[in-house]
Amino acid sequence: MLADTVRDLTQMLGDQALITDPDDQAPFLHEWRDRYVGKAAAVVQPRTVDEVCRVLRFANDNGVPVVPQGGNTGLVGGQTPDQSGNAILLSLARLNRVREVDTVGGVITVDAGVVLQTLQDEADKADRLFPLSLGAEGSCMIGGNLSTNAGGTGVLAYGNTRDLVLGLEVALPDGRLWNGLSKLRKDNTGYDLKHLFIGAEGTLGVITGASLKLFPKPKGMRTAMIGITSPHEALKLFSLMQEVAGPALTAFEIMPRIAIDFLTRNMDGVRDPLEGEHAWYVLAEISSGRGEGDAEALLMQSMETSFEDGLVEDAVIAQSLDQANMFWAMRHGLSEAQKPEGGSIKHDVSVPVAAVADFLDEAIAAVVEMVPGCRPVPFGHLGDGNIHFNVSQPEGADRAAFLANYETMNERVHAITTRYGGSISAEHGIGQAKRDLLPGVKDAVALALMRTLKDAIDPKGIMNPGKVLADSR
Amino acid sequence: MLADTVRDLTQMLGDQALITDPDDQAPFLHEWRDRYVGKAAAVVQPRTVDEVCRVLRFANDNGVPVVPQGGNTGLVGGQTPDQSGNAILLSLARLNRVREVDTVGGVITVDAGVVLQTLQDEADKADRLFPLSLGAEGSCMIGGNLSTNAGGTGVLAYGNTRDLVLGLEVALPDGRLWNGLSKLRKDNTGYDLKHLFIGAEGTLGVITGASLKLFPKPKGMRTAMIGITSPHEALKLFSLMQEVAGPALTAFEIMPRIAIDFLTRNMDGVRDPLEGEHAWYVLAEISSGRGEGDAEALLMQSMETSFEDGLVEDAVIAQSLDQANMFWAMRHGLSEAQKPEGGSIKHDVSVPVAAVADFLDEAIAAVVEMVPGCRPVPFGHLGDGNIHFNVSQPEGADRAAFLANYETMNERVHAITTRYGGSISAEHGIGQAKRDLLPGVKDAVALALMRTLKDAIDPKGIMNPGKVLADSR
Numbered sequence: 001m002l003a004d005t006v007r008d009l010t011q012m013l014g015d016q017a018l019i020t021d022p023d024d025q026a027p028f029l030h031e032w033r034d035r036y037v038g039k040a041a042a043v044v045q046p047r048t049v050d051e052v053c054r055v056l057r058f059a060n061d062n063g064v065p066v067v068p069q070g071g072n073t074g075l076v077g078g079q080t081p082d083q084s085g086n087a088i089l090l091s092l093a094r095l096n097r098v099r100e101v102d103t104v105g106g107v108i109t110v111d112a113g114v115v116l117q118t119l120q121d122e123a124d125k126a127d128r129l130f131p132l133s134l135g136a137e138g139s140c141m142i143g144g145n146l147s148t149n150a151g152g153t154g155v156l157a158y159g160n161t162r163d164l165v166l167g168l169e170v171a172l173p174d175g176r177l178w179n180g181l182s183k184l185r186k187d188n189t190g191y192d193l194k195h196l197f198i199g200a201e202g203t204l205g206v207i208t209g210a211s212l213k214l215f216p217k218p219k220g221m222r223t224a225m226i227g228i229t230s231p232h233e234a235l236k237l238f239s240l241m242q243e244v245a246g247p248a249l250t251a252f253e254i255m256p257r258i259a260i261d262f263l264t265r266n267m268d269g270v271r272d273p274l275e276g277e278h279a280w281y282v283l284a285e286i287s288s289g290r291g292e293g294d295a296e297a298l299l300m301q302s303m304e305t306s307f308e309d310g311l312v313e314d315a316v317i318a319q320s321l322d323q324a325n326m327f328w329a330m331r332h333g334l335s336e337a338q339k340p341e342g343g344s345i346k347h348d349v350s351v352p353v354a355a356v357a358d359f360l361d362e363a364i365a366a367v368v369e370m371v372p373g374c375r376p377v378p379f380g381h382l383g384d385g386n387i388h389f390n391v392s393q394p395e396g397a398d399r400a401a402f403l404a405n406y407e408t409m410n411e412r413v414h415a416i417t418t419r420y421g422g423s424i425s426a427e428h429g430i431g432q433a434k435r436d437l438l439p440g441v442k443d444a445v446a447l448a449l450m451r452t453l454k455d456a457i458d459p460k461g462i463m464n465p466g467k468v469l470a471d472s473r
Numbered sequence: 474m475l476a477d478t479v480r481d482l483t484q485m486l487g488d489q490a491l492i493t494d495p496d497d498q499a500p501f502l503h504e505w506r507d508r509y510v511g512k513a514a515a516v517v518q519p520r521t522v523d524e525v526c527r528v529l530r531f532a533n534d535n536g537v538p539v540v541p542q543g544g545n546t547g548l549v550g551g552q553t554p555d556q557s558g559n560a561i562l563l564s565l566a567r568l569n570r571v572r573e574v575d576t577v578g579g580v581i582t583v584d585a586g587v588v589l590q591t592l593q594d595e596a597d598k599a600d601r602l603f604p605l606s607l608g609a610e611g612s613c614m615i616g617g618n619l620s621t622n623a624g625g626t627g628v629l630a631y632g633n634t635r636d637l638v639l640g641l642e643v644a645l646p647d648g649r650l651w652n653g654l655s656k657l658r659k660d661n662t663g664y665d666l667k668h669l670f671i672g673a674e675g676t677l678g679v680i681t682g683a684s685l686k687l688f689p690k691p692k693g694m695r696t697a698m699i700g701i702t703s704p705h706e707a708l709k710l711f712s713l714m715q716e717v718a719g720p721a722l723t724a725f726e727i728m729p730r731i732a733i734d735f736l737t738r739n740m741d742g743v744r745d746p747l748e749g750e751h752a753w754y755v756l757a758e759i760s761s762g763r764g765e766g767d768a769e770a771l772l773m774q775s776m777e778t779s780f781e782d783g784l785v786e787d788a789v790i791a792q793s794l795d796q797a798n799m800f801w802a803m804r805h806g807l808s809e810a811q812k813p814e815g816g817s818i819k820h821d822v823s824v825p826v827a828a829v830a831d832f833l834d835e836a837i838a839a840v841v842e843m844v845p846g847c848r849p850v851p852f853g854h855l856g857d858g859n860i861h862f863n864v865s866q867p868e869g870a871d872r873a874a875f876l877a878n879y880e881t882m883n884e885r886v887h888a889i890t891t892r893y894g895g896s897i898s899a900e901h902g903i904g905q906a907k908r909d910l911l912p913g914v915k916d917a918v919a920l921a922l923m924r925t926l927k928d929a930i931d932p933k934g935i936m937n938p939g940k941v942l943a944d945s946r
Contacts, residue, residue: 178918184899198665199663242689247720352657430663438663455929469663
């Protein structure tokens with residue numbers, strides 16, 4: 001059966017398109033943290049949209065599970081097959097054409113396998129901005145970003161990935177191609193299909209292409225690192241900066257003092273950004289469409305008002321692009337800087353923006369009560385209500401003993417999150433990691449609707465089985 | 474059978490909830506232009522979400538068609554039952570509570586039957602902006618706006634109705650209630666269900682409530698009426714103004730000279746806004762988050778640059794709120810001002826923004842060739858690529874003879890629209906008016922997918938049968 005699959009697909013696509021050697025397959029089957037490892041009958045690398053459709057038709061006819069994959073940077077195991085070795089891993093990496101850049105209309109149309117950074121660069125060359133930005137941008141692919149509705153640091157001003165999409169091209173499980181590429185800002189001709197596939201993590205079909213919004217490039221940017229006493233003040237500062245800068249406030253990230261300690265200790269070239277120590281830090285960014293002077297003025301005005309209001313203890317405005325980049329490197333380096341500190345129990349949660357500070361108070365108290373001495377390092381996108389609630393082990397404690405609390409701590413934090421009307425996966429998705437948590441937190445009718453949609457669009461259940469929803473076969 | 478329906482529903486909801494007298498039913502069954510007139514076994518007016526669910530469960534069990542209705546202001550007959558009299562008309566008008574206004578988080582949660590203007594007023598009272606705005610706002614209801622993904626004049630800066638939604642509450646055809654109300658800016662826990670119901674025109678379920686985004690109120694606004702030679706220059710002016718004002722450019726509407734003639738002739742109190750006559754007019758609006766002076770400065774800078782570039786022939790900036798309101802009254806009064814000029818053949822189309830001018834050239838030439846002497850009055854949201862391509866009859870011609878060209882002219886204009894990658898319904902939806910046009914213009918796979926979704930979510934086909942998709946029973 002597996003041999004048949006490989007033989008038939010080789011016949012269809014040529015042997016250059018298939019990888020069957022386990023060593024050569026390894027980069028596709030090992031998730032980068034080695035948290036998820038899978039097996040596959042073959043790694044299949046189509047070169048055209050038509051080949052993607054033919055592979056799916058074959059898989060549907062023969063009941064072969066298909067696991068689509070972009071840059072293999074996902075954090076919830078959505079891109080990794082199970083251990084059976086029955087599935088084919090469908091890599092979109094060779095579908096990597098930038099199809100069109102429409103500067104006047106502000107639309108870029110790309111294949112799914114285009115690396116996010118390439119897409120950003122293409123926009124930049126056209127003097128436009130593609131605002132999706134996240135740590136993995138050098139290797140993640142836009143098809144994966146779309147399939148997981150990726151978040152990142154640009155959400156505050158530009159929205160989630162789904163908000164950047166004008167049109168989509170999707171190969172359906174039975175091999176039909178839906179051409180929903182569009183450059184239209186307004187179109188009310190029937191159900192909105194694109195939003196069904198965005199964020200579906202490859203369980204309803206394979207995104208092969210997309211038309212995406214481009215934005216005017218900011219003409220001036222200013223970044224500040226701000227010392228503050230608590231998330232409650234951070235929330236007030238956020239309101240104040242939105243009031244002053246409006247849509248020009250393009251980032252508002254928060255981190256606790258311990259994050260700065262971890263960074264100065266574990267990351268080369270990082271110095272304490274402010275003179276004294278502060279309980280919390282905010283990384284704020286202003287992007288002006290008018291110019292450097294305007295960005296500077298907006299930031300200065302925000303800072304002056306917040307000093308007067310006693311909201312801010314200290315602040316430093318980056319004096320060069322290098323310094324701004326260093327602030328961002330600190331923010332992006334946080335996960336890495338946590339590693340030398342031992343085991344870490346992680347959560348990717350969101351709550352309503354107005355509830356972030358209360359949530360943090362409560363969740364921090366809860367995990368410290370649970371494991372005395374543990375070191376909470378909650379950081380993230382306060383402006384979106386999205387906190388990466390990471391908890392490092394107590395200093396000198398046994399790593400394994402601490403990590404034994406993983407599930408119970410997740411349960412506790414997720415319960416608090418849910419009580420605030422929050423989400424247990426703000427931006428990483430469900431994949432295999434959180435699949436079995438969903439029934440505990442999600443509206444039962446929503447889950448039933450998801451199952452109805454899955455069964456209707458992928459009746460044979462070949463698309464990324466066992467991800468998001470349990471495999472029903 | 475019909476008598477049974479009325480009896481059972483009366484038993485369930487009390488006789489205050491049902492209207493069976495034809496005269497009392499008339500306001501619900503006649504669309505305001507009398508273009509669509511339907512019959513109903515009863516007009517049912519539930520007072521609670523639970524009652525909506527019970528009505529649907531009953532209808533689903535008994536195969537009774539259900540036509541949901543908000544303010545009865547739709548333009549494509551989506552809210553009007555057929556002539557059989559088998560359906561019940563489900564009015565959401567009594568579900569009219571504003572459930573919560575969250576000023577800090579910027580979220581308003583409302584029942585489906587809240588009138589749009591009430592919603593705007595509630596936001597205003599909280600010193601916030603709910604930016605959806607359209608001609609019918611005094612009577613249309615938010616549930617209908619959501620079900621049709623209404624457009625309006627705020628789309629350029631704030632997006633379509635779907636972009637304003639954080640969460641949704643929907644009664645499913647079988648009476649289950651999906652509680653998808655949410656205040657979260659980020660949530661990646663499974664398929665995005667809300668976008669499926671938004672714009673589905675009541676064919677998949679009944680939206681009973683929604684949580685919607687609020688925005689900071691602009692602190693300064695300036696409106697200008699600008700004389701210009703052609704849509705090609707208008708497109709350049711649009712780029713220039715976006716470059717200068719960025720997201721502060723909140724409206725960019727276009728109309729031809731003949732629209733001004735119709736307005737001065739047929740609308741009380743309207744004077745020619747500029748001294749000379751110009752082939753085309755642009756109504757541009759700047760909304761600054763900073764203040765009046767800033768709005769003024771942005772508009773002045775745009776105008777100075779565009780005069781220097783020779784883009785603009787003449788322009789007047791409204792010197793008072795009254796004058797600004799008059800410019801907007803002209804824009805909103807255009808449909809009304811067309812009426813005394815005789816029959817009008819209408820199109821609600823959109824094309825990619827960069828193609829608007831070419832589209833207009835071609836479509837105007839086509840209709841004039843078709844009916845010599847006809848008077849094209851294409852106006853609308855150039856910034857969204859959305860043009861209300863209306864064509865008034867030749868002066869003194871026979872109304873009926875002109876209107877006999879309705880379908881063939883629609884066909885011709887839609888064919889041009891489609892060739893530019895456009896949409897035949899940019900903001901009004903499909904309803905019954907354009908249902909049979911869809912197969913001619915829509916991707917066949919998209920249509921098939923829509924049918925799959927309809928059959929999966931509403932297997933008995935009770936929800937608004939014959940709207941958007943043909944009734945398959």
